[in-house]
Amino acid sequence: xxxxxxxxxxxxxxxxxxxxxxxxxxxxxxxxxxxxxxxxxxxxxxxxxxxxxxxxxxxxxxxxxxxxxxxxxxxxxxxxxxxxxxxxxxxxxxx
Numbered sequence: 546x547x548x549x550x551x552x553x554x555x556x557x558x559x560x561x562x563x564x565x566x567x568x569x570x571x572x573x574x575x576x577x578x579x580x581x582x583x584x585x586x587x588x589x590x591x592x593x594x595x596x597x598x599x600x601x602x603x604x605x606x607x608x609x610x611x612x613x614x615x616x617x618x619x620x621x622x623x624x625x626x627x628x629x630x631x632x633x634x635x636x637x638x639x640x
Contacts, residue, residue, distance in 0.1 A: 559571050578615070579615065579628070581606070581616065584624055584628045585610070592607065598635070598638070599638070
C-alpha cells in the first residue's frame with residue numbers, strides 16, 4: 546500500500562477510536578464560548594437596539610443569548626472585538 550493510504554487509514558482509525566471514547570491521538574480544538582448577553586449588556590443596549598445597530602435578527606440574538614446556537618464566522622469576530630472595545634465598534638459603524 547502507498548504511504549498516503551497508510552497515513553489516511555491511521556487517521557481514520559484514530560478518528561473512530563476517538564468517537565468511541567477510546568484513547569487516540571486526536572486533538573480537539575474547541576473555540577472559547579462567546580458571552581453574547583454580556584457583550585450586549587456592555588453596550589447598554591436593549592436586544593432590539595443591539596439588533597438594529599449591528600444588523601442581527603432578534604431571533605438569532607435570542608438564540609445566542611440562550612445558548613441554543615453559537616455565533617460563527619464574521620459575527621463571532623465582531624462580537625469578540627465588541628467584547629474588547631465596544632465603543633470602538635459603535636464609533637466605527639456610526640461614521
